[in-house]
Amino acid sequence: MPWRVEIEDLPDVARGAAFLGSGGGGNPYIGRLMVERAIRETGRPLELLTLDELPDDALVIPTAMMGAPTCIVEKLPEGMEAARSLQRLEEHLGRKATATMPIEAGGVNSMIPLVVGLRLGLPIVDADGMGRAFPELFHETFHIYGVSGTPMVVSNDHGDATLVETRDNIMMEWLARGITIRMGGVAYIAEYAMDGATAKRVSVDGTIGMALRIGRAIREAREQHRDPFAGLIDALEGTTYAPAEVIFSGKIVEVYRRTEEGFAKGTVVIRELGDAPNEMVIDFQNENLIAMVGGEVVAVVPNLINILDAETAEPITTEELRYGQRVTVMVVSVPPIMRTPEALAVWGPRPFGFDVDFVELA
């Protein structure tokens, strides 16, 4: 059954998407405002298709914002940008899309396809290609399980557009990143066009619904004056995002951040309160990638590593990390499709340059 996201659910979806984003995926607040405006202006309901409702011969065109989160918060979208990328790709393919879907679950990029669907009157598929956020365009289950990302469209808010066709998805990322940088650090993309049968095989299922569940659990725990971290762990139990556990709490004492090669890269250091405190060091490239305490690795990709406000459990994206914030760090297991040997070969710790093995959460 198609299910509906009501306008009052949007803050929960945005919060949950930021959680799945694992520090990346861009600012969820901006995305939520865009969706609210699109609902109001179009008068359309926000209806989601589940993967199994998608006809095998449907044409799905995923859409997203591309760029460093540090740039995304400085260049707010007007609303039709990603829709225009989709339309440009339709023109090239000579065929209309049946639906759009997110390429990643995270912040603004869980929201962009909702805006596209509302603006163009297209259904949105409740699934995505990362099951979280990741920094590069080949960090996709779509890529891992054999779909070509190109032809893709990279466009901006000034009517500049490029249609990119490459030998492989690695070169696609390389060229699209260069174009995004020259467009000012932010662009809007339509890529990995595929049929419904393929989408069913290669997507991470139900991640918008999962975002709603996560965001709602945090809010309800707060409203009921329960521990939001415990509420979150309970809500995830029995889902494909389990187990989840709290691994650290403390105060941010250092943030190194640079926008480099089109990515927000850096390191955050969190110190425990009290005497003889331990320090956790987390490295990020748009998303949190690895967490270490005393030089020992305690969490790595693709598991989610989340830095949350210590009081409210509100997810803090990497571009929002600040000295002095009191935070709690959670690690969360991810669905099986994201932990296969093929998947770990693309986004396990090693491809990011960390000489450690992936470890399943017990």
Added chain:
Amino acid sequence: MPWRVEIEDLPDVARGAAFLGSGGGGNPYIGRLMVERAIRETGRPLELLTLDELPDDALVIPTAMMGAPTCIVEKLPEGMEAARSLQRLEEHLGRKATATMPIEAGGVNSMIPLVVGLRLGLPIVDADGMGRAFPELFHETFHIYGVSGTPMVVSNDHGDATLVETRDNIMMEWLARGITIRMGGVAYIAEYAMDGATAKRVSVDGTIGMALRIGRAIREAREQHRDPFAGLIDALEGTTYAPAEVIFSGKIVEVYRRTEEGFAKGTVVIRELGDAPNEMVIDFQNENLIAMVGGEVVAVVPNLINILDAETAEPITTEELRYGQRVTVMVVSVPPIMRTPEALAVWGPRPFGFDVDFVELA
């Protein structure tokens, strides 16, 4: 009347094109070899159309190699690359090209369209869009007189291709340069597609014929043991590339060169022989842009500033400049279409950052 370039004329055309290139346009030797091979492999004659023979409703698609000359000499083309960019643009336009033409007169880029024409069996128009070589894609009479450079195709020898559509030709250059850099510093382009009537209005006429005339004058003077510089000046007299004069002779004592932002940028210092020698300093960005002696400007763009071997008058492109070379520097006036106020606003000395006025050669 269409005219024919014979295989034995090619060394003269290549030498003359290098001269028109004013230090840029890429290595002419590589281009000549490509044309020779294309003549041999296709068995086709190399026929050029004059601008006035072009039907008004013809579709002309100019083709070129894009990139820093320092990279071009390291990544030799196979022969079909630029032809594939043209074909990709034809596909997008839904129409076959009637002819191709050079975008610039200079080194390899006078030759690439000849290769494209031979390989695809297309006529080549004896004209171009710069009347010399210049570093950027908006340094075109096509741009100056109102033609949109996009849709354009930027592709490489690995089957990667991008179709670029931008708000203006400045953004086209910016994106295409970024793509070229990410393609390894060299790419193949098809751009400024236009009809025959437009091509007649906005092109610099007869520059392939001019290259042949220049290259032949240098060779014949050498063969007849005459001064090749005097021979060259005589050959240019009465053409649109007159007057021409020798402005300096000496030895190269310094070459600073860096490949930066996809361009070969630098400075060369030439010292006179003898006591109390003057020094000439020439700044280049792919092409020679300005020549100064004792801090005084003696030649500026768009006039040609050519560094030639002091013995043979062989043009030396900027990537081939070396310490110790004995050289003679010539400055050459350019056709009126290249010296209008509109043209000087794009490629006079000021847009290149030099705070001096353009001065006509007497």
